[in-house]
Amino acid sequence: MSPAKLYVGAKLREIRTRLGLTQKDFAAKLAVSLPYLNQMENNNRPVSTAVVLGLAQEFGVDVTELRAGDAERLVSDMREALADPVFVDATPPLADLRLAASNAPALARAFLDLHRAYRQTHERLASLDEALGQDRRAAPSPWEEVRDFFHYCDNYIDAVDRAAERFAGQATGDLASHTETVLAAMGITLRLEAGQGVRAYDPATRVLTLSPRAAPETQRFQLLHQYALLGQAQLIEATLDLARFQSDTSREIARIGMANYFAGAVLMPYTRFASAARETRHDLERLSIQFGASIEQVAHRLSTLQRPGAKGIPFFFARVDQAGTVTKRHSATRLQFARFGGACPLWNVHQAFETPTRFLRQLAETPDGMRYVIIARDVSKSGGAWGTPTRRFAISLGCEVKHAADLVYADGLDLDRDSAFQPIGISCRICDRAQCHQRAVPPLERHLVVDPNRRGTLPYEIGR
Structure with a gap:
């Protein structure tokens, strides 16, 4: 079978623009004619193997950037x-x-x-x-604008990630103690005191208060989050400037997101974490213990391993509440999440609330024929005291089945049996499956056949 032709004209133009080259100069460096480059950039001709090699050798471009x-x-x-x-x-x-x-x-x-x-x-x-x-x-909704920003960055912010890795490398002992020492040198006083939420910082007194009821990994994360806002303010502001958000609210939400990103990247430094992920075959519990992070933090970090030249397995990650609302989402795979309407009820993440502390495994196939290994787990969070409400969430992490050998959760699954893969979709309105016992509304791209004299699982049949 011949390899698929690569039509990535927009990405080629983006690389050339990023390098600050004219078409003529770019063509010369790639040893191709100007008309040929023009045809590739307009998707009239596929990108040749020689051009791909030229991009890598001449400009150090990670060829995985050219994927669609x-x-x-x-x-x-x-x-x-x-x-x-x-x-x-x-x-x-x-x-x-x-x-x-x-x-x-x-x-x-x-x-x-x-x-x-x-x-x-x-x-x-x-x-x-x-x-x-x-x-x-x-x-645009500020929340949606920020979520889309991270989505189209592949959930990886290189400058922030590398700064976090440098900060983690400077810690000679316990990371929390190191961060406390750095904050103290900045004139910040740390207190453990209940009643002010998980974290509270008073700029006037320069007092940082953390809740003693929070789990140790949460306290450590919040400590790093506050350091990011103060000690990495210049880097975060420069990154926000590049994003060009349309409102101050979007910028403030993104600032929190950047601080969260920095904190997670310090807890789980890219190179060391990526290596441990490969060695443990992405065992979330082992990684959680090794890096002192929560299961949710580890799963989210796995979805960010998209550093050019050192990419990890492309995962999708999502967190949902009991109503099925997706409260966090990112996908480095072809699988995406519903923005409008409910998510597919056949997705195993909805069942995770029924089995607290257990990992659920699922082999799934989407309507486009892609197959995935998916794990789901309840990650509900106690309020830390009697009478305080519990925040109930479940997370889902998955990758294409071709990576199953690198995933401990795929062990023992029958990957060769077609019937082992459960059909799932994104949402009913854009799912073409004609036979689905959980369908809520008809698909928009198919016509319906309604016969009052017949009734199957659905009150209509889906035509071609």
């Missing part, structure tokens, strides 16, 4: 947006979406921004107590 991950994510996001009932009579074919994502990614993102603005305006007008007397200008 961004395009796949854009296609998935557009399909989901087009599942909105407003588009019910105007859904473009999948081939057109792929063409737009490959050749005009900026236009595709503009469409997603426009649809997001429409949804927010629609929801605002649907609720009078929110709509009356308020600014009706449509703007």
